[in-house]
Amino acid sequence: MNPHRQKKLSIILFVAAGLSVTVGLILYAMSQNINLFYTPTQVAQGEVRAGQRIRIGGMVKEGSVVSANDSLQVRFETTDYVHAVPIEYEGILPDLFREGQGIVAEGSVDSSGVFHASRVLAKHDENYMSQEVKVALDAAGVNTDNHPSSLILPES
Secondary structure (H helix, E strand, C coil): CCHHHHHHHHHHHHHHHHHHHHHHHHHHHHHHCCCEEECHHHHHCCCCCCCCEEEEEEEECCCCCEECCCCCEEEEEEECCCCEEEEEEECCCCCCCCCCCEEEEEEEECCCCCEEEEEEEECCCCCCCCHHHHHHHHHCCCCCCCCHHHCCCCCC
């Protein structure tokens, strides 16, 4: 092979290898920060492995909010009106957090099925519902056209 062509080929191979390594490292770093969205039904059915960082969204179940008197720890349940998942959170909840409202929580599920939230996000006005929560509730057969807080839980 011509020395000139051999030099060009080696430069092309070096650049391709460098790009491959760069893309691989970027994809690895991104995979560590991806938080997939799950519904309470998917979590309750065991689709999430313990310790996996995810986002879970649904409505705060009426009567489920319990706050500790001596700390910022709060425990509540989120539901898609099919299943409910208990959530534990330590910190200051958003001002708009209340029972019957849509939330999205980020964190992980432990082996007993309790979701430990590192962050809780609440809707930002009375007519807003996260698209992910809306899709999850629609899939559960809940009418989300009305105001989210006016939704009534089906009788058990």
